[in-house]
Structure formats: structure tokens, C-alpha cells
Amino acid sequence: MLRRVLVLSLLALVAGGGLAGAQTFSARRMAMGGVILAGGGAGSSSANVAYRGVPPAKQADWALPLPIGVIPLLADPPQFDPDKPDFNVYELANLLYNPPWNLQLSGPDAPGNDITIAVGKDRLAVDLGDLRELFPENDSRMGAVVNGPALGFGFHHFFVAAAPLVDYKNELSFNDALRAAVDGGEFQPNTSYEMKDKGHGQAAAGLHLGWAGALMQSGDPRGKGMGLYVGARAKLMRGLAYGSSDNSVAFATADTLFAADPVDVNYLGHHYTAGPEGGGFGGGLDLGAVWMAGGFEAGLGVNDIGTTFKWKTRESIAYNDPITGDYTQEVIGRDVPLTSKVPVTASANAAARLGRFLVAGDVVRGVNVTTGHVGAETWLGDVVALRAGGYMDANEMLQYTLGTGLRLGPIGVDLAVASHSRNLSRERGLELGAGLAFYR
Amino acid sequence: MRTRALILIAVAALALAGCGDHNLVLKVDVLSYLDPTLRALTFGPVPPAPGGIVSGEVPLVDDMSINMLDGLKSVAEVQSVTIAMSAIVADSTGSGLDTLRIYASDESTPPLATPPVVQLAVALTPGHTDTLAVSVPADARVADLFVKRKMRLSVTTSLRGPESGDPLNGRVVLRALEAVVIAGRKAL
Numbered sequence: 001m002l003r004r005v006l007v008l009s010l011l012a013l014v015a016g017g018g019l020a021g022a023q024t025f026s027a028r029r030m031a032m033g034g035v036i037l038a039g040g041g042a043g044s045s046s047a048n049v050a051y052r053g054v055p056p057a058k059q060a061d062w063a064l065p066l067p068i069g070v071i072p073l074l075a076d077p078p079q080f081d082p083d084k085p086d087f088n089v090y091e092l093a094n095l096l097y098n099p100p101w102n103l104q105l106s107g108p109d110a111p112g113n114d115i116t117i118a119v120g121k122d123r124l125a126v127d128l129g130d131l132r133e134l135f136p137e138n139d140s141r142m143g144a145v146v147n148g149p150a151l152g153f154g155f156h157h158f159f160v161a162a163a164p165l166v167d168y169k170n171e172l173s174f175n176d177a178l179r180a181a182v183d184g185g186e187f188q189p190n191t192s193y194e195m196k197d198k199g200h201g202q203a204a205a206g207l208h209l210g211w212a213g214a215l216m217q218s219g220d221p222r223g224k225g226m227g228l229y230v231g232a233r234a235k236l237m238r239g240l241a242y243g244s245s246d247n248s249v250a251f252a253t254a255d256t257l258f259a260a261d262p263v264d265v266n267y268l269g270h271h272y273t274a275g276p277e278g279g280g281f282g283g284g285l286d287l288g289a290v291w292m293a294g295g296f297e298a299g300l301g302v303n304d305i306g307t308t309f310k311w312k313t314r315e316s317i318a319y320n321d322p323i324t325g326d327y328t329q330e331v332i333g334r335d336v337p338l339t340s341k342v343p344v345t346a347s348a349n350a351a352a353r354l355g356r357f358l359v360a361g362d363v364v365r366g367v368n369v370t371t372g373h374v375g376a377e378t379w380l381g382d383v384v385a386l387r388a389g390g391y392m393d394a395n396e397m398l399q400y401t402l403g404t405g406l407r408l409g410p411i412g413v414d415l416a417v418a419s420h421s422r423n424l425s426r427e428r429g430l431e432l433g434a435g436l437a438f439y440r
Numbered sequence: 441m442r443t444r445a446l447i448l449i450a451v452a453a454l455a456l457a458g459c460g461d462h463n464l465v466l467k468v469d470v471l472s473y474l475d476p477t478l479r480a481l482t483f484g485p486v487p488p489a490p491g492g493i494v495s496g497e498v499p500l501v502d503d504m505s506i507n508m509l510d511g512l513k514s515v516a517e518v519q520s521v522t523i524a525m526s527a528i529v530a531d532s533t534g535s536g537l538d539t540l541r542i543y544a545s546d547e548s549t550p551p552l553a554t555p556p557v558v559q560l561a562v563a564l565t566p567g568h569t570d571t572l573a574v575s576v577p578a579d580a581r582v583a584d585l586f587v588k589r590k591m592r593l594s595v596t597t598s599l600r601g602p603e604s605g606d607p608l609n610g611r612v613v614l615r616a617l618e619a620v621v622i623a624g625r626k627a628l
Contacts, residue, residue, distance in 0.1 A: 258473070258507045
């Protein structure tokens with residue numbers, strides 16, 4: 001139940017957008033490298049609360065992303081029954097990475113090779129083939145703080161909204177010996193092998209109360225005037241689910257790999273879990289500032305300053321019985337108080353109008369990863385927009401984006417094509433995003 | 441060996457959870473478990489006698505325990521097992537017959553209480569050295585053994601000496617004994 005709450009929350013929030021390393025749902029933003037849009041736009045105010053106080057442009061638009069990725073999914077739905085021969089866990093995992101909103105034009109094929117395990121009295125080797133790509137060269141780290149879409153309203157410069165939050169982080173590491181074995185080397189006698197996995201996930205929902213507005217403003221900040229905008233967003237949240245796990249599996253080979261006596265393997269897991277009934281209240285603060293002058297703007301947003309939650313958790317340990325080899329989970333504490341912390345994330349962005357071009361860039365510090373985005377846009381007349389961009393993604397790969405917009409009176413269509421590496425094997429894929437734009 | 445294979449089993453499960461045509465190929469070098477001194481049999485002199493002297497089934501390897509990859513059974517369903525054996529037979533004098541038999545069983549059953557898994561009959565011709573090989577598919581019982589934690593193994597030899605002529609002298613050396621297990625995804 002707990003796991004289900006976490007997973008469903010994560011799925012809902014990933015689908016909700018706003019995550020820098022995730023799929024971009026605004027076709028305009030996607031075409032511009034996923035950059036925080038100048039003057040505010042899709043996802044801007046969640047990254048930098050001060051954008052709520054920036055006055056909208058005269059021709060400000062609102063966009064309706066189109067879920068064109070749903071079409072092939074409906075035409076050929078994935079198999080969820082693991083007993084069926086066409087069940088494919090890679091396909092499902094990649095579907096989680098890429099919710100069926102944008103249309104995936106190309107992507108890596110699921111590893112299709114056999115894997116071979118060679119066993120002898122003094123030999124153990126694994127040939128994973130293409131599956132080796134699933135293991136990153138270095139330690140595997142993933143994580144994000146996802147502030148979901150806020151549903152609320154504003155009054156003057158104040159606003160109130162209900163919004164969910166999900167934070168997850170996981171670090172998986174092998175020691176050198178195990179890394180070599182996974183990479184295709186043979187297991188060696190008299191060697192210690194160790195794998196560690198540490199992670200946590202938490203989900204909460206609550207209220208955002210905030211204020212965003214101009215500290216100073218003169219003239220038209222988008223023209224020759226200037227403006228300094230700041231915002232603060234207090235989060236009053238109620239924890240819904242929490243889970244953390246610290247696992248270690250270690251074993252040491254003897255003189256002979258497959259000797260008569262089994263190798264003693266030490267597995268120890270230490271877990272804390274809590275459901276809605278164990279969730280307490282928590283809070284945190286987002287701060288942001290945007291400065292605009294003479295067609296230039298710069299913003300700095302810092303989120304989840306001091307965001308903490310209090311929980312009453314179930315503490316358990318898991319271990320293997322060295323005699324039977326069976327795994328045992330033992331609850332060692334109930335209502336164990338625990339305070340969890342949400343990592344601080346930050347974004348810095350800048351944009352400038354250079355003649356007919358709008359150029360923008362940002363750097364986003366997330367959980368365990370820093371990504372950067374750049375993008376540019378120009379309009380041919382008021383009818384056709386050309387956009388391009390690029391970004392350094394969470395896998396430290398440079399990705400490229402391209403797009404266009406066609407405006408016909410008050411309605412427009414935006415299209416974007418972007419490369420990405422959001423898949424299990426971190427290979428480059430290509431996706432198409434589309435949306436409608438409504439102009440004043 | 442139990443948990444050493446955890447990661448392998450996890451990887452195997454991951455691999456097999458992909459498309460239905462993925463296979464896990466487990467190659468077990470059974471010969472490597474045998475002490476080198478047990479891989480060869482020197483026989484003779486076996487004097488000629490009417491009908492030939494029959495040695496009966498003599499254990500070359502007597503009920504040896506082999507550690508396998510525990511946990512494989514929970515993620516993979518064995519589709520086929522092929523056992524391949526080859527031996528070098530050198531006959532210096534005399535003629536006769538030898539039959540090598542491999543027996544395999546689970547932890548609780550003596551190997552010799554089960555039917556032989558592989559049987560290799562060797563005709564011994566004076567002055568000849570031959571490399572003989574046999575590869576046979578195993579039945580379901582044997583297939584099941586290779587995804588268990590342990591199995592027991594016996595190798596026997598049955599010699600029949602010459603009916604006439606020189607006494608039989610020779611040597612049989614096991615050169616390879618390998619099992620190849622093809623496993624697919626197990627229904628969850």
C-alpha cells in the first residue's frame with residue numbers, strides 16, 4: 001500500500017510536469033531546450049516563485065499541450081500481464097520515464113540478446129550482452145524533488161494553492177570487484193564483493209501560501225524600463241508516505257569459487273516506513289527574485305529551504321539467515337519518530353532580446369544532478385516562430401531541440417522535436433511535442 | 441554459493457523480464473568439479489577370457505556434491521538441457537569395450553539410484569587413440585537439477601576385456617563434460 005502510494009504519487013507528478021530533467025510538456029519550452037521561459041511561462045513559477053509577480057506580456061499566451069503520445073499507446077497498449085509472452089519490463093520502465101504525452105519518434109530497442117552464465121568449480125562469469133548498458137559506468141544516482149502542479153487562486157499579490165510534493169533519491173554502488181564482474185570479468189577467488197543501495201522517498205500534500213510582486217518597477221520592464229520582482233512561498237504540508245532503505249549485500253569468495261561449503265553472504269537492510277497515518281506536518285519555504293531591465297532578465301529561485309517533515313515510522317531490519325539462507329524482516333520499532341528533510345533545489349536563469357531573437361539559458365541544481373538549458377526563439381512576422389535549443393541532461397549528455405510555432409490569429413500551433421536519454425540504457429531517443437497556443 | 445548468486449539471479453530475472461524471446465544460457469563445466477586424478481582411468485592388464493572379463497560398474501567419481509546457482513529456479517524455467525561429454529581413449533594392447541556413464545541426482549537421492557544421464561560406449565582397438573564425443577538432450581528430471589542449489593554426481597566405468605589375443609591395456613581420459621541449460625522467463 002505504502003509503495004503504491006509513493007509510485008502513484010510519483011507517476012502523477014511526473015505527468016504533471018515541471019521537472020527539469022523530465023519530459024517537457026510545453027512544446028514552446030521543449031523547442032527552446034527546456035529552458036525556463038523568459039517572462040514566465042510553463043513551469044517558470046514552480047522553479048522561481050518570483051515569476052508569479054512578473055506582469056504578463058501584452059501578448060501573453062497560454063498553452064494547451066496536446067498528448068499526442070497517447071495515440072500509439074492506445075493503438076498498441078503495453079502488456080501488463082507478466083505471464084504473457086509479450087510482457088516487456090523495459091517497455092514499461094521506459095513508459096515510466098516517458099509518460100505517453102510526447103510522441104516518441106525513436107528510442108533504444110529493448111535489449112534482445114540472451115545472457116550467458118558460465119559456471120565451473122573455479123569459474124563464474126556473466127556475459128550480459130546489451131544488458132550491460134543498463135548499469136552506469138559509475139555509481140548510479142537518481143533523485144528529484146517534484147513540486148506538483150498547484151491548483152489555487154491569487155488575490156492581488158497573494159496566492160494560495162493546494163499542491164503535492166514528492167521527493168525521492170537513490171544511490172546504488174558496487175565495489176570495484178563487483179563492478180568488474182558485472183562488466184563481464186570473471187569472479188575471482190579470495191575476493192570481497194559488495195553492493196550498497198541507499199534511498200528514500202516521501203510524498204506529501206498541502207497548501208502553498210505566498211506573495212509575489214514588484215519591489216521596484218519603473219516604466220515597462222520588458223521595454224526600456226526596469227523591474228525587480230520577488231516572491232516567497234510558504235509550504236504547509238502533511239506527509240502521506242515515507243520510506244527509506246539502507247541495504248548492503250556483501251560476500252567473499254574462498255580459494256575455490258564453488259567450494260563444498262556455501263559462501264557466507266551478509267545482507268543487512270535497515271528500513272523506515274510510514275503511511276498516511278504516520279505522516280506529520282511539515283513545512284518549508286521557496287524564495288525567488290527576477291530582475292528585468294531593457295529587454296534583459298535574470299532570475300534566481302531557491303526551493304525547499306528548510307523543508308522538513310515529521311513522521312512516526314515503523315523501523316525494521318532485514319537480514320539473511322546464514323543457516324537456512326532465508327530472508328527475514330524484523331520490526332524493531334513502531335512509531336519511531338523521524339524527521340526527513342527535502343533537499344534544497346535552485347535555478348538561475350537569464351534571458352535577453354537580441355534584435356529579433358530571444359535568447360535564454362538556465363542552470364538547475366537538482367538532487368544529485370545539475371542540468372543546464374539554452375534556447376532561442378525568433379518570429380518571422382507575427383505568424384511563424386522558429387525555435388532551437390539544447391541542454392545538458394541528467395545523464396550528462398548534450399541534447400538538442402528544435403521547433404516551430406504557427407500563429408493564425410488568436411490561435412497557434414507549436415511543435416517541437418527534442419532528443420533525450422530518458423530510458424534505461426541512457427541512449428539517445430527522439431520525441432515530438434505539440435500544443436495549442438492561445439494569444440490575446 | 442547461495443547468495444553469491446543473488447546479483448546474477450537478479451540480473452537474470454531482469455533479462456528474462458524483457459521480451460519473451462530472451463533466454464538465459466547457463467553453461468556448467470561439470471568436468472571442472474572433478475579432481476584431475478578422477479578424470480582419467482588406466483586399465484589393464486585384463487587377460488583374455490571367453491566372453492571377456494566384465495568389471496561391472498566401477499565408480500570413477502563416487503557421489504560427488506556440486507554447488508550450483510541457487511535461486512535460478514525462481515526466475516527461470518528450463519526449456520532444455522544438453523549434456524555433452526568427450527573422452528580420449530588410448531588402447532595400447534588388446535581389445536575390448538568400455539562404457540562410461542554419468543549419473544546426476546538431487547541432494548536427497550543417491551546418483552546411482554537414478555538412470556544414467558549420459559552413456560558413452562567405447563570400442564577399444566589395439567594401438568588406436570580416439571577422441572569420442574556424445575551430446576544428448578536431458579530429460580525433465582535432469583533439467584531440473586541444473587537450476588537447484590546442489591546436485592550429486594557419479595561417473596562409472598564398465599569394462600569388458602578381450603575374448604582372445606593380448607591382454608587389454610589402455611587409458612580413458614575425460615576431456616569435456618558440460619551441460620548447457622537454456623532457460624526462459626518463468627510465469628510469475
